[in-house]
Amino acid sequence: xxxxxxxxxxxxxxxxLLAGCAAGRPAPVEDRAAGATGxxxxxxxxxxxxAAAAVPPTDGDDAAAGVxxxxxxxxxxxxxxxxxxQGAPSVGTVEPATGGGAVNPAVVALLNxxxxxxxxxxHAGAAAALERAIRIxxxxxxxxxxxxxxxxxxxxxxxxxxxxARSNALAAADTRLQAENWLLIARVHRQRGEEVAxxxxxxxxxxxxxxxx
Amino acid sequence: MAARRSxxxxxxxxxxxxxxxxxxxxxxxxxxxxxxxxWAAWLDIEVxxxxxxxxxxxxxxxxxxxxxxxxxxxxxxxxxLRELRTAGYHASARLDRPASYRQRGDxxxxxxxxxxxxxxxxxxxxxxxxxxGGSVASMTEGGRPAALVRLEPVLIGRIHPGHQxxxxxxxxxxxxxxxxxxxxxxxxxQFFEHHGVSPRGIARALLANLRAGATVQxxxxxxxxxxxxxxxxxxxxxxxxxxxxxxxxxxxxRYSKEAILEAYLNEVYLGQDGARAIHGFxxxxxxxxxxxxxxxxxxxxxxxxxxxxxxxxxxxxxxxxRARERRDLVLSQMESLGMLDAALATEARSAPLxxxxxxxxxxxxxxxxLDLVRRQLARDYxxxxxxxxxxxxxxxxxxxxxxxAQSALSGTLERIEAxxxxxxxxxxxxxxxxxxQSGEVLAVVSGRDPEQSGFNRALDARRPVGxxxxxxxxxxxxxxxxxxxxATLIDDAPVExxxxxxxxxxxxxxxxxxxxxxxxxxxxxxxxxxxxVRLGLEVGVERVRDTLVRMGAGRTPDAYPSLLLGxxxxxxxxxxxxxxxxxxGGFRQPLRAIREVTDxxxxxxxxxxxxxxxxxxPRATFVLxxxxxxxxxxxxxxxxxxxxxxxxxxxxxxxTTDNLRDSWFAGFGGDRLAVVWxxxxxxxxxxxxxxxxxxxAWTRLFLEIRPRPLALQPPQGIAWRATDLERGMVLDxxxxxxxxxxxxxxxxxxxxxxxxxxxTLRPASLPGIAATPxxxxxxxxxxxx
Numbered sequence: 001x002x003x004x005x006x007x008x009x010x011x012x013x014x015x016x017l018l019a020g021c022a023a024g025r026p027a028p029v030e031d032r033a034a035g036a037t038g039x040x041x042x043x044x045x046x047x048x049x050x051a052a053a054a055v056p057p058t059d060g061d062d063a064a065a066g067v068x069x070x071x072x073x074x075x076x077x078x079x080x081x082x083x084x085x086q087g088a089p090s091v092g093t094v095e096p097a098t099g100g101g102a103v104n105p106a107v108v109a110l111l112n113x114x115x116x117x118x119x120x121x122x123h124a125g126a127a128a129a130l131e132r133a134i135r136i137x138x139x140x141x142x143x144x145x146x147x148x149x150x151x152x153x154x155x156x157x158x159x160x161x162x163x164x165a166r167s168n169a170l171a172a173a174d175t176r177l178q179a180e181n182w183l184l185i186a187r188v189h190r191q192r193g194e195e196v197a198x199x200x201x202x203x204x205x206x207x208x209x210x211x212x213x
Numbered sequence: 214m215a216a217r218r219s220x221x222x223x224x225x226x227x228x229x230x231x232x233x234x235x236x237x238x239x240x241x242x243x244x245x246x247x248x249x250x251x252w253a254a255w256l257d258i259e260v261x262x263x264x265x266x267x268x269x270x271x272x273x274x275x276x277x278x279x280x281x282x283x284x285x286x287x288x289x290x291x292x293x294l295r296e297l298r299t300a301g302y303h304a305s306a307r308l309d310r311p312a313s314y315r316q317r318g319d320x321x322x323x324x325x326x327x328x329x330x331x332x333x334x335x336x337x338x339x340x341x342x343x344x345x346g347g348s349v350a351s352m353t354e355g356g357r358p359a360a361l362v363r364l365e366p367v368l369i370g371r372i373h374p375g376h377q378x379x380x381x382x383x384x385x386x387x388x389x390x391x392x393x394x395x396x397x398x399x400x401x402x403q404f405f406e407h408h409g410v411s412p413r414g415i416a417r418a419l420l421a422n423l424r425a426g427a428t429v430q431x432x433x434x435x436x437x438x439x440x441x442x443x444x445x446x447x448x449x450x451x452x453x454x455x456x457x458x459x460x461x462x463x464x465x466x467r468y469s470k471e472a473i474l475e476a477y478l479n480e481v482y483l484g485q486d487g488a489r490a491i492h493g494f495x496x497x498x499x500x501x502x503x504x505x506x507x508x509x510x511x512x513x514x515x516x517x518x519x520x521x522x523x524x525x526x527x528x529x530x531x532x533x534x535r536a537r538e539r540r541d542l543v544l545s546q547m548e549s550l551g552m553l554d555a556a557l558a559t560e561a562r563s564a565p566l567x568x569x570x571x572x573x574x575x576x577x578x579x580x581x582x583l584d585l586v587r588r589q590l591a592r593d594y595x596x597x598x599x600x601x602x603x604x605x606x607x608x609x610x611x612x613x614x615x616x617x618a619q620s621a622l623s624g625t626l627e628r629i630e631a632x633x634x635x636x637x638x639x640x641x642x643x644x645x646x647x648x649x650q651s652g653e654v655l656a657v658v659s660g661r662d663p664e665q666s667g668f669n670r671a672l673d674a675r676r677p678v679g680x681x682x683x684x685x686x687x688x689x690x691x692x693x694x695x696x697x698x699x700a701t702l703i704d705d706a707p708v709e710x711x712x713x714x715x716x717x718x719x720x721x722x723x724x725x726x727x728x729x730x731x732x733x734x735x736x737x738x739x740x741x742x743x744x745x746v747r748l749g750l751e752v753g754v755e756r757v758r759d760t761l762v763r764m765g766a767g768r769t770p771d772a773y774p775s776l777l778l779g780x781x782x783x784x785x786x787x788x789x790x791x792x793x794x795x796x797x798g799g800f801r802q803p804l805r806a807i808r809e810v811t812d813x814x815x816x817x818x819x820x821x822x823x824x825x826x827x828x829x830x831p832r833a834t835f836v837l838x839x840x841x842x843x844x845x846x847x848x849x850x851x852x853x854x855x856x857x858x859x860x861x862x863x864x865x866x867x868x869t870t871d872n873l874r875d876s877w878f879a880g881f882g883g884d885r886l887a888v889v890w891x892x893x894x895x896x897x898x899x900x901x902x903x904x905x906x907x908x909x910a911w912t913r914l915f916l917e918i919r920p921r922p923l924a925l926q927p928p929q930g931i932a933w934r935a936t937d938l939e940r941g942m943v944l945d946x947x948x949x950x951x952x953x954x955x956x957x958x959x960x961x962x963x964x965x966x967x968x969x970x971x972x973t974l975r976p977a978s979l980p981g982i983a984a985t986p987x988x989x990x991x992x993x994x995x996x997x998x
Contacts, residue, residue, distance in 0.1 A: 106283030106361035113333075124820060128332035128809075131651070131823045136283065138650030138884060139926060147823065162825045166800050169831040169928045178929070 107133045123153040141171035157188040179210035260463050263443050271380050271603030272373045276366035277610040283361040284351050290344040292613050300367045301503035310508050311337050328365040329815035335363050370583045372599040381495030385475040387507050395518035398546040401435040409436045409461035436461040439477045484524040503569035512564040516540040529568045581659025582610050584669045585806045603813030608806050609653035614918050618644040618656040619663040621914035626661055642891040643670035645789040649886040651823050652802030675782035676875045680740045681868035682779035686749045687737050689760040691833040694959035699734040700936045705744035710774045720746050732938045734840045738848025749777035763828040765790035765801045788879055789888045796881040799834035800825040831928040832959045838864050839957050852904055853912040862922040867903030874898055876906030883921030887911055932960040
């Protein structure tokens, strides 16, 4: 807090100007407090407008700008995935897919955000965005798989494997996604030196059509 | 120190001699000088410690989950409006400030407030939201479609230090310059010229007060006022004044005007909210206007500046007229000093006070939930840090669900007690609501009177769970698909188990009847005790116990046979953890009330992420859930079938304990799980079954919050088969089975694809497990050999 006299004067400059005003010299006007009452208040010189400062890209903006990165393995429709064998009644009514099979735009926006965070190496940020997406579409097996990837990238293998298993339980009709999940589980096992379990997971992935590794 | 000095002088003077007196006086003078220097040095240390150390204890602020709006979000317009108002949004036709909204036909237009979340900063945005039928139909921003907007969360509580101090710290560059100008105008015009005290200020104040015939200006500088509040005491002595002056001089010598001003803005006392003192302009803005300081208009700023002189005298809620006069005086002073032009000052003086209806934050409305938050925080933080570091805690509380749960419980209990006037009151209850997909706790109701803090029944009332345990027994059985399916016949016949001290245990059915061979699904749906005990004994009590523990019960009960009928004490929260695992398809999730914690500036500290652990076979869990749906359609929960909308698929289980002491219900839809307990604190009979008590409140809650219907996707390995339940027979794949219900089976278990054999039925459980009681007895004899 202490400083040289010059430094102190420099730091005080804006406030000294205020003192000048207070002493009775009306000055040009700027009011940050409220646009409506704007004109006519004589106070400090303007500080940089924080509202205009750079703002990180927002979820809404991504979608609004037409950026849509659809995951390759995104489920085509939830309804199809959920249809039980031979039209038998499932447990609970089958949830209709949002907007006739399209993924909810909010989920797309959050997936985009997660992808940005991941590629910038901010895996916790990616996980946060994916968790928001899962709150919107909890039955979307792809989102759980992406969250498993983010956790793996964070170095939390055990959690990643469990999340991949959760994704698998939701991905009944999507063998390709199931294979991806098994490959992820295999990687976790291998990281831990569990070679037998890793091979078994890889075998299950191959059965589901994954290329041999 | 003064007090210590004078007796010494008196003692010295008593010795008489002038020479001695002079010497003593000299020494006394020296002593006084030394003491004076010492005093100043001591004050200096104190001032520095106060100013440069941790200056303020700021309590942790606890937030609800942020409301996220997106096309398709299940948020009604009414719920959105309610939440906006709780968050301090103001209705405004012009949307001239952040945190305001206006209604236009079926649209709601919002101007949001920027907010720093754990992961990103949400900027200020203006969006139009259209609602239809209880959800968001579409959203636009500047004419273009908007995908998602996350609103600033509602503040639901604080964690205070021992004394109830609260602050919303502001930086000088966040403070409206109008506020600084107004303060200088009425409190200290020479602030930027004096060195801590202002003789000119005192003189002018005296003059002004004489002229006005009342105190209109104070003589203390801002620095002196700051000094006074640093070492707050009621004492009004000259010594005190001297002390303040000395501190003011030290402050001015050591620190910049800016730093002193910022400290003053955060320190000054501006009112009282019950036991909570309102210190600083940041908190005052929230308290009086439900706004951030930087959002205040000129007349609002003038009102706050005017409060400094007498926070209770000019309290705008209690004395609006006086507060108005004071505000107008502040504006006039600013005008006469040339800080405002006449038109603006006139306009500001004609503005209404604009004080918000009630203090800005929902304080003690959710004590039960905050209690859970505090306990989860206690795992990672020390009490002192929570009460002083100004941490921001983002919880998973859903205010809409919380309010609905509170009114569902109290409304149901009132109705029950009104319907049986002779039996007296005394019913209590508790509710826990979670999101089964994420493990997030959405609501905690600790008792009938939700605002009463104290005994938190949702967390601490551990009661026998009764039949709520049964799904665990059946899950343990269904996890062995070679032996048990939904169609397997279980003998509901009297059973006797030798007790630990020799006396036999003879359980009974609720209706006192034995129902003979019943399919497993029916035994669970109708909550038959005899069949369940027989099944549990076959499976093994220890396996049932281990299943319960794996599912997240949080404690390990003894594996006595009575466990099979729920002789284990669990809290509603622990029950929720167990049912959560069922609702999430066999994946256990730790129940979380906190998503993340940041420091006072929004920098991330800790995240509590979504995690799962596979604890039971997803296929067995899926099959079990089918049976739990049967509870609601033909079993003990069927009484409320007519009350729930037909398209709302739910699953659940009733629980009742001996002598109708405890009434339980645990049930879930697609994205909401709720556990309700109803009983009495004194453990006397509540005279309620699970269906006649807890289920009523549960239904009322679900009608209000409208969860998504249960829509489980069958995991891989589930086969659907037409089933003749009465005979415990399942049809081969491809057989017609006209009129028979189709039930899920674990494909590699008892159900084998085969040909129809002309539509013949086969026993549901294959291979080798007898389907009828007689065959089973025979099989047991074989095993014994």
